[in-house]
Amino acid sequence: MSKSYHIETYGCQMNVADSELVSAMLQKAGYQETGNIEKADAIFVNTCAIREHAEDKVHSRLGFYNKIKEKKPSTIIGVLGCMAQNLKENILESKPYVDIVLGPDSYRKLPEMLNDRTAKSSHIVDTKLSRFEVYDNLFPSRAEGVNAWVSIMRGCDKFCTFCIVPFTRGRERSRSIDSIKNEVLLAVDNGFSEITLLGQNVNSYDYEGKKFHELLKEIAQIKNVKRIRYTSPHPKDMTLDVLSVMSSYDNICNYVHLPLQAGNNNVLRRMNRTYTKEEFIKLSNVIRDKLPGVGISTDIIVGFPGENEKEFYETLDVMNEVVFDSAFTFKYSSRPGTKAAEYDDHVPEKEKQRRLESVIKLQSEHTLIRNKKFINKVELVLVEKESKRSVHQWAGRTDSNKWVIFNKKSEKIGDIVPVYITSAHGITLQGKIQKIQEMELVS
Numbered sequence: 317m318s319k320s321y322h323i324e325t326y327g328c329q330m331n332v333a334d335s336e337l338v339s340a341m342l343q344k345a346g347y348q349e350t351g352n353i354e355k356a357d358a359i360f361v362n363t364c365a366i367r368e369h370a371e372d373k374v375h376s377r378l379g380f381y382n383k384i385k386e387k388k389p390s391t392i393i394g395v396l397g398c399m400a401q402n403l404k405e406n407i408l409e410s411k412p413y414v415d416i417v418l419g420p421d422s423y424r425k426l427p428e429m430l431n432d433r434t435a436k437s438s439h440i441v442d443t444k445l446s447r448f449e450v451y452d453n454l455f456p457s458r459a460e461g462v463n464a465w466v467s468i469m470r471g472c473d474k475f476c477t478f479c480i481v482p483f484t485r486g487r488e489r490s491r492s493i494d495s496i497k498n499e500v501l502l503a504v505d506n507g508f509s510e511i512t513l514l515g516q517n518v519n520s521y522d523y524e525g526k527k528f529h530e531l532l533k534e535i536a537q538i539k540n541v542k543r544i545r546y547t548s549p550h551p552k553d554m555t556l557d558v559l560s561v562m563s564s565y566d567n568i569c570n571y572v573h574l575p576l577q578a579g580n581n582n583v584l585r586r587m588n589r590t591y592t593k594e595e596f597i598k599l600s601n602v603i604r605d606k607l608p609g610v611g612i613s614t615d616i617i618v619g620f621p622g623e624n625e626k627e628f629y630e631t632l633d634v635m636n637e638v639v640f641d642s643a644f645t646f647k648y649s650s651r652p653g654t655k656a657a658e659y660d661d662h663v664p665e666k667e668k669q670r671r672l673e674s675v676i677k678l679q680s681e682h683t684l685i686r687n688k689k690f691i692n693k694v695e696l697v698l699v700e701k702e703s704k705r706s707v708h709q710w711a712g713r714t715d716s717n718k719w720v721i722f723n724k725k726s727e728k729i730g731d732i733v734p735v736y737i738t739s740a741h742g743i744t745l746q747g748k749i750q751k752i753q754e755m756e757l758v759s
């Protein structure tokens with residue numbers, strides 16, 4: 317009888333893509349995925365180390381796996397990804413029930429390790445980072461849905477002082493255009509309507525001199541790729557070439573994620589973000605100018621060490637200037653091993669919470685302002701899933717990345733349909749399917 321595995325994923329989309337890779341490798345080695353964690357022969361957790369909160373969730377999950385193992389001692393427990401890289405000693409010492417610890421560049425070894433593990437009984441650990449591993453020519457086993465994540469580069473060389481990623485995922489390296497194209501072709505053949513190109517620093521892609529905009533162009537030209545997104549870019553590497561390719565191809569979504577992090581130049585410098593507030597605002601204006609109707613989202617950290625009240629207000633100033641469509645907002649979380657963790661002027665938790673609340677409040681006003689601009693317009697929406705509110709409604713996204721809820725007619729998941737937007741509440745839009753003749757598309 318074939319063995320079964322269960323895998324859980326925490327953290328970013330990169331981890332979702334990595335779990336799909338791991339699944340493909342396990343299935344090739346004869347393992348079958350199961351949703352029933354208590355029955356699985358092996359349980360894996362793909363982990364995230366970016367904030368303490370993400371780690372806490374995994375620690376508590378591991379406690380639950382241990383309970384399963386107490387009842388069924390043959391269960392193999394594996395910790396994969398960034399926490400494995402970062403906390404291997406801690407995991408091995410405090411959680412002796414963990415059998416396998418594998419960093420993000422060591423997944424190829426998993427099938428062999430599982431074999432070894434059944435033979436021997438000690439822990440198996442591999443957290444060596446590679447300068448080359450990009451998991452080329454390994455096709456991920458994708459979950460169903462409309463979107464296929466395609467990893468185009470791994471690692472990060474930016475070393476923002478708050479961020480653990482350069483330490484857990486190692487140096488930047490890009491995958492060849494040919495191998496990315498093959499994966500996209502396969503995803504399209506398998507019925508995926510949307511392709512999201514992924515990387516920790518997607519726009520610093522460089523394969524033998526081929527840059528990100530050249531890759532983007534080649535992917536856009538592949539037949540039947542209905543929609544292309546990419547995440548996450550770094551503002552410093554955002555070029556006019558990228559914007560020009562985006563405006564030339566209808567299937568590249570009119571959406572840019574542009575992480576601001578903070579609005580004060582002194583804080584930005586201490587974060588090693590390599591741009592100023594003024595440069596960021598200028599860039600967002602250029603993006604809005606070159607890509608009319610574009611959706612711009614951002615990441616914001618409040619309470620970076622040493623950030624005083626006045627400096628924090630400059631984050632709100634930049635938000636008021638740019639009026640982002642949406643934002644992922646975080647309280648600074650000290651990550652041992654990073655440069656910022658050594659700064660001695662940490663902002664008190666209560667203050668961080670207060671700042672976070674003001675950022676969230678301002679952003680919800682801005683999201684509504686941006687969303688209201690869509691009312692009485694027709695948008696092309698990709699039907700992605702049934703709405704949580706009703707079995708009679710779909711949920712889908714505009715190419716500017718806004719969720720729209722609308723009543724079902726005869727369309728199916730994966731179709732792109734014109735939807736007349738009737739209202740905007742919270743972060744979602746409501747609409748109704750438009751007959752083609754009545755279309756007046758938002759440019």
Ligand code: 5AD
Binds near residue numbers: 478479480615647651
């Ligand atoms: N604390 C809080 N937020 C962080 N991020 C990265 N590191 C930290 C940290 N130590 C946020 C950044 C990044 C996003 C993926 O996570 O905003 O863009």
Ligand code: SF4
Binds near residue numbers: 473474
């Ligand atoms: Fe972390 Fe900065 Fe690299 Fe993004 S660019 S992964 S925030 S170090």
